[in-house]
Amino acid sequence: MSITVAVFYLLAAVTVGSALGVAFANSIVYSAFALMGTLLGVAAMFVLLGADFLGVVQLLVYVGGILVLTLFAVMLTHRISDVNVSNRAVGRLPAFVLVAVVFGWMVHVAGRASWVMKAPGAPAPTTYGIGEALLTQYALPFEVASIVLLAALIGAVVVSRKEVKG
């Protein structure tokens, strides 16, 4: 087993273990902190896949932004530990069965498919290529994305402000 595979299994253990914490923890605060382990593990996976820029974006946006926002929301909605974990509409056992069936079906399909694979080359810096792609081939989606972010920004402010009477 090469060192790369060993690193992969180590990171996968961290990622999946933290994801188990997210899914099964009794307290939502523990879930939020376990989510940090998962996001860091996924960032490390990106680096392992040769996507250095994407790993840094994952760190900045997910761990630095979304996770902090989630923790703020968790802390602001107190009495949060009173909420029972399990859902009455879908209990844990039916959900587990459903998820197991979906997972088995996905692995089955992935195993049967004949992927077109090429041996990957040595990892190279990706920032140049991504920047060029964003400003040529993906220029329109890039601009639409900025409008979406602006709309989300204004929408979040409008939704979360206090209602002013009169």
Place this chain on the structure above:
Amino acid sequence: MGDLSLGHFIVLGGILFALGLFCVLTRRNAIGILMGIELVLNSANINYVAFARYNQTGYDGQVFAIFVIMLAAAEAAIGLAIVLGIYQSFETIDVEATDRLRR
């Protein structure tokens, strides 16, 4: 890249997707459901980057992953704002107790 293959990453993405789906199905806490959605989005991102790496298709997969991360950020901002608004109205964020749009 050693002995790592596409299958390793597909299975990892599948496990993350399954756990995220389980989280969405079983949580009653609205923030817990949003966390499950983050797990699902991350699993999709792993698949995007892994396919881009093992198919040598240039940067398309990574650019799509960037767009997914951007949409996840927008979704988290809006979703958590809505959750806080619900909390102000209902004093709870149990998704089964909040079955009306107005108080």
